[in-house]
Amino acid sequence: AQSVSQHNHHVILSEAASLELGCNYSYGGTVNLFWYVQYPGQHLQLLLKYFSGDPLVKGIKGFEAEFIKSKFSFNLRKPSVQWSDTAEYFCAVTPASGTYKYIFGTGTRLKVLA
């Protein structure tokens, strides 16, 4: 069965620190990959996505992610976090065929200290 693992459940950083959140998936075929963010009291919003092409994807608010096919990974990075990045981050994978239903990880809660 397809699955997504986010190994860091809670992360606490100080402002200006660098961020890397891990995401690994299990699926043997072609996939589309996403990172969504949920700010406190708000709904899920798309940060970035990978469908094909350059495996280094840049998203909104300075976030980027790198798809490493050999490692089944799609880690999220940001060089310098801000207090406003405090949120929960979800990695999602969908097979690139069929119904394209998302398989989500359990999420990572990021708290950035001012």
Place this chain on the structure above:
Amino acid sequence: GAGVSQTPSNKVTEKGKYVELRCDPISGHTALYWYRQSLGQGPEFLIYFQGTGAADDSGLPNDRFFAVRPEGSVSTLKIQRTERGDSAVYLCASSPGVGETQYFGPGTRLLVL
């Protein structure tokens, strides 16, 4: 433009009651998805509509759960004989077509007492 909207935002019901949760997708989006998010978990797929038909309902946990999308726009998720374990946030998402990025609504928080 308007995003995905869901009503009600919160629903409290008693065990054994029937509930309906509504989703208004982004205008023109043909694909509609329902997910359920339990505390501390990521969203889990329930059902997918392409147009009016349920193309994949493999995520519905049992036959107490049913969803419709009669005119290919608004969708209603129906839960019969609710149980305490049904308490969760129910999310709706829509996309312009199958395989395209999904846009999520704010969810309906269901609490079954």
